[in-house]
Amino acid sequence: MAVTIHDIAKKVGVSPSTVSRVMNGKAAISSETKEKIFAAMEELNFHPNSLARNLATGSSQAIALVINAEDTKSFANQFFNRSVFGIEQVAQARGFNLIITNDDSSSVSPIEQLVYAKKADGIIIPPSIVSQKLMNRLLKLRFPFVILGEPGISKNEVNWVDVNNSQGSELAVQHLAAQEYRSIAFVGESQELVFMRNRVAGFRSGLEAQHLALKDGFISECDGTSETACQSALDLLSRDHRPDAFICSDNAIAYGVISAVKKRGLRIPQDVGIVTFDNYPLARYTEPNLTAVDIDTFLLGEQAAMILFKTIEENGNRQQMLINTRLYERESTNRKN
Amino acid sequence: MAVTIHDIAKKVGVSPSTVSRVMNGKAAISSETKEKIFAAMEELNFHPNSLARNLATGSSQAIALVINAEDTKSFANQFFNRSVFGIEQVAQARGFNLIITNDDSSSVSPIEQLVYAKKADGIIIPPSIVSQKLMNRLLKLRFPFVILGEPGISKNEVNWVDVNNSQGSELAVQHLAAQEYRSIAFVGESQELVFMRNRVAGFRSGLEAQHLALKDGFISECDGTSETACQSALDLLSRDHRPDAFICSDNAIAYGVISAVKKRGLRIPQDVGIVTFDNYPLARYTEPNLTAVDIDTFLLGEQAAMILFKTIEENGNRQQMLINTRLYERESTNRKN
DNA sequence: ATGGCTAATGCAACCGGTTGCATTAACCAT
DNA sequence: ATGGTTAATGCAACCGGTTGCATTAGCCAT
The missing domain is CATH 3.40.50.2300 (Response regulator)
Structure with missing residues (x-):
């Protein structure tokens, strides 16, 4: 079996408790014995058994x-x-x-x-x-x-x-407003999800802060796939007063929205701006690539x-x-x- | 403190070892005591302390x-x-x-x-x-x-x-050959990496199996970014006898290769075919989307x-x-x- | 009845550390 | 010289299970 605290103790001629104390830096031990113990531990290649220690201390570490x-x-x-x-x-x-x-x-x-x-x-x-x-x-x-x-x-x-999901939405709105987008829509998943509720809340407060109106139906829910996101965006884009920007709740949704915008023959970013949550995995690689609200996970x-x-x-x-x-x-x- | 094996033993009127044996299903214990012990464990909400067990058995589980x-x-x-x-x-x-x-x-x-x-x-x-x-x-x-x-x-x-990286390459070559691509190039990272060497080996053996020639310079190394991959592909595409297909070692490389093909004004898949390793994260989302060698991780x-x-x-x-x-x-x- | 066998269970050591309390020796102040 | 204090260390119990060996009782065959 492996080297134990007892082996060290025997070799040095002290009790196991002294070895334990030295190992843990507890209590006062003369520097003389300390050194001898350290030397012995080195020599015998001692490693404390964490299983034993855990049991004794009652912690699993x-x-x-x-x-x-x-x-x-x-x-x-x-x-x-x-x-x-x-x-x-x-x-x-x-x-x-x-x-x-x-x-x-x-x-x-x-x-x-x-x-x-x-x-x-x-x-x-x-x-x-x-x-x-x-x-x-x-x-x-x-x-x-x-x-x-x-x-x-x-x-x-x-x-x-x-x-901070609501702050993320606010950031997105603020940026879009600065780029002179005025009619912003949000495409996300079900608001049964807490993070969605927070993003929507931030979307609303962001619009308010920028003195922009939230148009009816401009908060759109899909099931999170590109396909349904595309459909949602197509619906919004076919309105009389279509959105000129979208905030998307993730990359797959943003991908769907891009497809929709292209299908309608509109240009990104000239006609429609898009911001997505998450800087991964697609944001860098879409055409055009996507402004993203990044989360430091x-x-x-x-x-x-x-x-x-x-x-x-x-x-x-x-x-x-x-x-x-x-x-x-x-x-x-x-x-x- | 929590309920231990001793508490159970005391309650039932047996020794701790009996409780232990029942718990582990070892040795023969009369079904009568077994039941009493199980009942007591249930009643006291007993859970064995894994730290103690681990020490005793010498395993960390x-x-x-x-x-x-x-x-x-x-x-x-x-x-x-x-x-x-x-x-x-x-x-x-x-x-x-x-x-x-x-x-x-x-x-x-x-x-x-x-x-x-x-x-x-x-x-x-x-x-x-x-x-x-x-x-x-x-x-x-x-x-x-x-x-x-x-x-x-x-x-x-x-x-x-x-x-099975070499099998992956073979699969890719075989598929490309079946689609009547004849001039296949491979774009990957440094062959200092073991998986790259295996992919290249599979590429070679795959070509042989399909009776296709490996053209000079058609195994191209880049640093794994889209940018250098794009450059590598551009170089290959400007040759007199350009590749009509690429096998790419990952999605980022494939993305670069797609850009290169588009820059040269060639069409995918009509003029150039592309297969990439990895079905994630981009393969579904590129334009056109990518045939992929998928790995079940x-x-x-x-x-x-x-x-x-x-x-x-x-x-x-x-x-x-x-x-x-x-x-x-x-x-x-x-x-x- | 008696020895042998088996099934059921207990005893106690052990896994390898930790730690409260006791002990010892040395030192200091009175 | 004596009592008090402190630094250094040992003793032994403990953490909560596991397990080899011993023990006991019951049963069967001779």
Whole structure:
């Protein structure tokens, strides 16, 4: 078997507890013994067994990110990659491991595993699996958790981090107004989704701030595919007073809107301007390429992890955070230069 | 504190070992006591503490996926998402956790943490961090590992899973030949990358199988950006005997090639056919949309995990596996219908 | 009746650390 | 000299399971 604390103790001629204390930098140990212990650890190639340590301290030294493979839309895909990196970085800096676990409806809640079996000291969960029941249970157990997105319920009672969706819409409107677009429409998915509601709210307040009217029917819902987005845009463009700009809730929708504009024989950006949420994966590659409201998902993950650790350490913290977006200007709105 | 095995034992009036055995289904226990124990576990809401169990059994019940955030190209991005899901699914089915840890050059090898501190029972690592030293160390420790991609070194001595890149190229050539393209070029990245070498090899053997000549300079290397890919394609298209088809090593390259073809005033697919590796993220959305060699990354992850578990269980297994690709036919090669 | 066998369960050591309390020795002030 | 203090370290219990070996009781064959 591997080298243990006892082997070190025996070699140096001290007790295991002394070795433990040296290893953890706790209590006062004479620098003489310290050095001998370090030397022995080096020589025997000692590595503390984290399983033993975890049991003794009652901590798993891990946090978990719960994902929902079924929910390909909101977080699973786009956000996933870089936010995982952000979370991992924060965890690693604290010597914690990051566990990833899928919790779709088919499995017998892996969250319970993590929580009850003490496999994690805290969890980050997507809004799509948040239920009142789950939240209540976690709160009652005082088990640290952060929601990666604004939850639809009890938003003031739990920790969460989200993109500032309404600010993103405002930014888009402001930019379009500056480019002298006056008749702006919004194409997105169902407003049953929290982030959609926030984007629409920002769209409204953005229009107000720019003293622009929200025309009837200019908030259009589709199912998120390019095809239905295209249809929605075609409908709007066939009106007497058609939009001269679109804000699209994601790249696939924007792609559909571009097709619609082209079908109607209109030019982008001269006749119609387009801004899309998300700078990925298409925005750079469409024709013309797209001005985009970009979301820093690395930062999102990072902040979620920070809040989680704060909760783990302080135990009783409650925090919400919005990450501001920024605009990447590209051809699709470049009317003036 | 939480309910332990001792609480159950006391309540039922048996010894902790009996409870343990019932929990694990080991040894013969009378169905009478079994039932009483199950009832007590239910009543007290007992959940075994995995930290204790792990220490006792000497297993962490976790596998780890090492990622390399610096290596955005080969695996980190595209493959990451769905292969993680595949790995996780296999792990979850076995009651294992999946740990994700980043190992870039800046950190003091988290792999050592995982291995020496016994935080994982096995690891999956990307080729980009595989060194001879690391492999030797893992082999010597008999620590189970699988490489997620064919390694550049010692490929016969270690476990790995990879996309069948050469078969992918062959598939592409075969399809192009069937569409009566005769002068096929390949645009990819540096052949220092193992997967590139395999794709080029498949390209060559595919041409041979179709009795097509490989023209001089028709294997073109760029740095992987659309811009340099476009330049490479422009060069090839300005030759006396220009290619009538391109196989592109990824979507960004294909995008550059499309631009080049359009710049030369040629039509796709009539004058020039294009096949790209990867069905994501652009293939569906380019103009025209792209015939693609698709890689099932979920399956890739799944198989990697399967091999890892086999190694963990059988201890001494050695296995390599190639995942075949399949072709999605789209407009960019649709010359005949 | 008796020895042998098996099924059911307990005992206690063990996994490898952590930590509260006790102990010892040295030093200081009175 | 004596009591008090502090620095350095050991003892032993503990974290919550697992498991080899021992024990007991019941049953069967001789």
